[in-house]
Ligand code: BES
Ligand code: MN
């Protein structure tokens with residue numbers, strides 16, 4: 198979808214449709230006022246009659262409004278002005294895009310972006326409009342023999358700002374939004390692809406394609422090289438499947454040579470059956486999404502490269518299947534990680550931490566500025582935080598604050614859980630340096646405690662995206678989270694460097 202920014206005069210906007218907002222109690226937004234003025238009070242009449250009351254979620258389509266160049270004017274209810282915060286704004290954009298989609302309009306002028314949102318600025322409004330529109334227009338039908346039939350999709354969206362002087366800010370935000378949206382789409386596509394297509398080999402091929410398109414450095418290691426590195430924990434998971442594992446290293450070299458890289462580490466389990474500790478059948482299909490951490494690393498790198506961020510960023514992806522074949526891990530097995538620490542595998546379904554720990558040890562070689570891993574790691578995180586916030590745990594409070602803030606500005610939030618020493622007790626093993634599970638209490642925290650033992654040499658944070666990376670039920674599908682959070686985190690780092 199093409200995006201452009203336009204200032205003022207919605208009444209002169211040509212084309213199929215202009216979209217303006219109406220608050221509760223029939224109060225027009227600034228652009229709606231201008232339309233009303235051009236139309237000699239036509240809008241005020243309609244509002245007075247009560248055909249549009251400004252309630253959230255409502256909309257009214259008008260044809261041939263006098264004095265207005267566009268063929269149609271779409272009114273969108275915004276709800277109470279005092280309560281016009283993130284959620285109401287996003288809903289308004291989504292309602293507009295839904296109605297435009299139903300109409301089959303190819304091009305529209307959206308004047309909701311100029312409406313002030315509590316605690317946000319114009320740049321945020323524009324970026325969110327771009328992200329929400331892309332999210333609404335997203336379709337995944339590449340696995341269907343015939344693509345789903347749709348009305349003509351929205352090709353072009355013109356976003357309104359009130360003053361000429363705001364054009365540059367609007368345009369920069371639109372470009373940011375488009376780059377993030379492309380990263381989100383990549384993450385969604387990879388997540389939605391089934392496990393028989395999106396294998397570790399496929400993920401590596403996608404990483405190679407991305408590297409080629411954006412001039413990133415890439416290295417893909419196969420089993421022999423992973424063995425040479427001594428990644429015994431990662432390989433113990435991989436050997437339970439006939440699909441070969443891959444270890445992917447991607448580099449965006451946007452900063453100067455000596456600048457330490459920000460390292461992003463993604464969990465890339467392309468299917469998690471649980472292994473010998475087999476998962477129950479219900480909803481097991483959703484475990485194709487167990488590579489969404491890896492997908493978000495690729496999505497974030499794509500956006501960073503497109504935005505040419507002046508920052509060195511390295512993406513590390515450990516990818517394999519978790520399957521129960523004759524060579525699979527068994528409960529009670531002890532494996533030796535790349536760090537030399539030994540691990541008693543008490544549950545083969547706690548495999549994410551087994552592959553991530555070796556990637557975290559590998560990260561030491563890179564002399565990182567900091568390391569952030571992203572993983573669909575624990576069902577417990579879904580219980581703790583639901584589907585709204587990703588879990589955040591960190592061994593450095595500064596880094597945690599940066600990620601909390603990035604989530605806030607990106608409207609892709611995370612919430613910090615404690616990583617206190619007291620929890621480490623739960624990982625004690627009678628037979629190895631540690632166990633790979635810590636029992637049911639605080640499952641998200643003990644998983645992070647496990648990882649922290651491999652991240653002692655640098656500032657490290659962990660994002661548990663088990664509840665946020667995809668949706669279940671009727672709207673089943675990848676969300677592309679937390680690409681937006683990661684890109685905002687990287688942009689801020691690039692600014693500061
Ligand atoms: N990939 C799962 C976590 C998961 C489960 C994400 C459900 C989203 C929804 C992970 O590998 C896993 O199986 N974790 C176990 C850990 C347990 C055995 C300590 C879990 O959460 O049940
Ligand atoms: Mn598992």
Ligand code: ZN
Nearest residue numbers: 466469487549
């Ligand atoms: Zn898993």
